[in-house]
Amino acid sequence: MILDFLEVLVNAGFWAATIRIACPLLLATLGELICERAGVLNLGIEGIMSIGAMVGWTTVYMGADLSTGVLAAALVGASFGLLHAGFTVYLGASQHVTGIGITLFASSIGYFAFRLLLPSSTTPPKITAFQPLDIPILSDLPFLGEALFEHTAFTYLAFLAVPFVLWLMNRTPFGLAVKVAGENPMALEAQGIDVLGVRTLAVMIGSALMALGGAYLTMSAFDAFYFGMVNGRGWIAVALVIFASWRPSKALLGALLFAGLDAYQVRAQQLAGAVIPYQFFLMLPYLLSIVAMVAAAKSTQYPKALLIPFRRGERH
């Protein structure tokens, strides 16, 4: 019995599923991470993922090719990021309230537009989603081939986002400005850099990544769109950012850990479904995430100016 539970871990299908489940989480976590490093909490994440999922899918359904769909999702995500930044960065509104508002607005208007475009369909129509790539030699490797090299182009794109964000945050002057905007905006202001502009751009880039996380669900993991398909992944990403101590490489670790737990619980349900209620396994990834968060969050250095709006020429 116990051996059965361990056997799951040497199953290539389990590892492939882990990678698949990690992708939307990874993109969303990296997106949230960029926003928060700039000092802006973006709780619009759940809605932005949702509208990204809808726009990406619809663009392809209307006849565009897959890469255009990906681009469209990113652009819509960036526009909702601009909306969020308009309220929180320029008007100094509460980041919590604005974020929840964006989530409700984006997910509702996304579904509303979907129903307008496809009023009569009861079963969700399908598109031809991203297909697994067949990489010569690598895909034919035993075990590793199935676990790592039979994925879609979108999956590889999601993992390439990690070096992209690492480069952006740690190697470019813009990334440095983003980090300073989240630490001590006066330090930017004192160098004559537009704090509000830097924050806004960071929120837009972050939101574009979130929307890509949503689009992954409808364009790679699955081939249809339905209401509520993001299903709390945005909130998990917000928690993963803290788990990652606002570091992109740790965000990768966190996303893989959570995805692994999720992939494992599905298989564990099948093995022990008769003895233990399946709800117990559904709960496991969340429970273990909380434990991991508590362990990791103790030592974190959070961005000092997170949640604090910046106004020019005001006495501080």
Place this chain on the structure above:
Amino acid sequence: MVPLLEVLKIRKSFGSHVANRDITFTVNSGEVLAILGENGAGKTTLMNIIFGHYLADGGVVRCCGQELKRGDPRAAIEAGIGMVHQHFTLAENLTVLENTLIGTQSLWKPMLSTANAKQKLVTLADQFGLDINPDAYVHQMSVGEKQRLEILKTLINDCRLLILDEPTASLTPQEAVGLFKSIHKMVSSGLGVIIISHKLNEIMQVSDRIIVLRAGEIVGTVNTADASKRQLGEMIVGQKINRPVRRSSRMFDPKIKLENICTRKTNLHAAGLKNINLAVRGGEIMGVVGVAGNGQRSLAEVMSGHIKPTSGNVIIKGVLALKYTPMSFMEAGVAYIPEDRTNDGVVGDMSVWENAVLTETKNTALVDRMTIVRTPQCRSTAEHICITNDVRFQSINQPARLLSGGNIQKLLIGRWFARSPEIIIACQPSRGLDEGAIGAVHQSLLAARGRGGGCGADF
């Protein structure tokens, strides 16, 4: 010769409050100009206008003969002006090198170049005696190091005129001496320096020329060589300074006694107490001196009930203290004026009047039996406290954090003295205050002594 900086007829008001009124002066390269004035005289506002943080209502700033674009720090930096703010503008979770790189390169460059910058940083640090480790994280550094970093940030941008706003406010005397040495090196290499301060001694030591600002106006310009401290002090305040005179007073029985008090170390940097015995009598002011971090904080906290000693007794007015809570000590007649007045003394985002009655949660004249605050009574009590203690504000509803340090301290003292305390523990009560405010604080403490209260004060 064209002066390095020309300031012509700068005017600025905040609402009805005039912060700067027709300010005109020049700075040449190779000179240190000091701007002296009380808290709230408009010194920082003036610098913020020159550097472009604020838009002036009128007037012109010229750098090397070129008119500066108004309200644009970038333009000021490019013209060669560098400013070290009173509150550091550093990103704590980044390294020294990263902090110096901010703003030195176009935001749209795909790659941050660090090698040259590091070389330049090390060279400049060496040249001006600003010792620093480029790879250290800012949150690990001391206040002195942070200030050296701030100066280096301006030098990296090739600044020709350096503005230092209250540079010694949080430095130890040794660190201040180091800073002055660096300033001399910078001036002899041709930089101009503006230093803002209200500390006369330092200004006399480091500057070449002094401008005195009072209530937003220049009241005089003198060469440091011709100036006397007394004359400057009177120019700053606008009247003769009367430091209160201490006369001998009658002593009474001990108000508070510590017997063999020991405490735990509060953290890595501050020592605990070991077998402390002392007694403060009524009518007496006891001074406690020593280098910071040697137990002063623990002593003050034991005497005010904030921490419980591991052994020993505290006896207040002949009664052994059993409960160590701030409330029980307050009720026994202890007043505690903390060292960090802005963080531990007032709640910055609450209004002046709320802060003025913050200690009165059990006063039935201000809070009724259902623990509902009687707002009108609270406001009038607060107004009374502010008037009798000369706390100056624009509105009693404004957040306390907008008050100057001196006014916050007068508010704190007024709040405690309204309770007629018998034991006053005042930690660094005059630190960072200007001459006028120091006089007021000392006067209050002496008056309390005259009424027969005991005082433990860390000066």
